[in-house]
Amino acid sequence: MSLTVTLQWLPHGEGLPLPRYETLQSAGVDLAAALSPDEELVLAPGDRGLVPCGLAIALPAGFEAQVRPRSGLAAKNGVTVLNSPGTIDADYRGEIKVILINHGREPFVITRGMRIAQLVVAPVTRVDWSEVHSLTESARGSGGFGSTGV
Numbered sequence: 562m563s564l565t566v567t568l569q570w571l572p573h574g575e576g577l578p579l580p581r582y583e584t585l586q587s588a589g590v591d592l593a594a595a596l597s598p599d600e601e602l603v604l605a606p607g608d609r610g611l612v613p614c615g616l617a618i619a620l621p622a623g624f625e626a627q628v629r630p631r632s633g634l635a636a637k638n639g640v641t642v643l644n645s646p647g648t649i650d651a652d653y654r655g656e657i658k659v660i661l662i663n664h665g666r667e668p669f670v671i672t673r674g675m676r677i678a679q680l681v682v683a684p685v686t687r688v689d690w691s692e693v694h695s696l697t698e699s700a701r702g703s704g705g706f707g708s709t710g711v
């Protein structure tokens with residue numbers, strides 16, 4: 562299934578490559594850091610930072626985009642998306658930004674064009690609430706938080 566999403570480059574994003582699927586079946590497109598060419602953002606161990614991506618999008622109603630970590634950065638550097646998955650609402654027209662956190666032991670240096678996260682577009686289900694006095698019974702009931710054992 563293919564969906565058209567409009568994308569607007571912000572001035573500091575111009576020149577970055579269009580987000581693209583790296584393989585035929587990739588679920589996400591990578592997001593690149595839209596820092597100035599001479600800028601470095603250094604995340605010391607334990608630090609977090611808001612990384613601009615230099616673009617804004619308009620999703621069709623009924624869809625969201627999720628900002629997810631790249632597994633390579635997590636495995637090699639301990640760097641991940643703090644609020645993973647970040648939620649981009651269909652009515653958001655601001656710049657997409659990525660909240661990265663460095664859980665690694667070394668400083669992590671981000672430069673322009675570095676692919677720091679990925680964006681996955683997904684359908685959204687919305688609910689109409691219906692208030693009741695009791696819920697339907699189920700085998701699990703209120704068991705949770707490890708109730709089935711290890």
Ligand SMILES: O=c1ccn([C@H]2C[C@H](O)[C@@H](COP(=O)(O)OP(=O)(O)OP(=O)(O)O)O2)c(=O)[nH]1
Nearest residue numbers: 628644646647648649650653656657658659660
């Ligand atoms: O990783 C993220 C998460 C969110 N957003 C943008 C798009 C999203 O539509 C908006 C609001 O996000 P969210 O609802 O998660 O944040 P909030 O703290 O609830 O802010 P708000 O009160 O603006 O909804 O911020 C990003 O650019 N990156």
Ligand SMILES: [Mg+2]
Nearest residue numbers: 648649650653
């Ligand atoms: Mg919100």
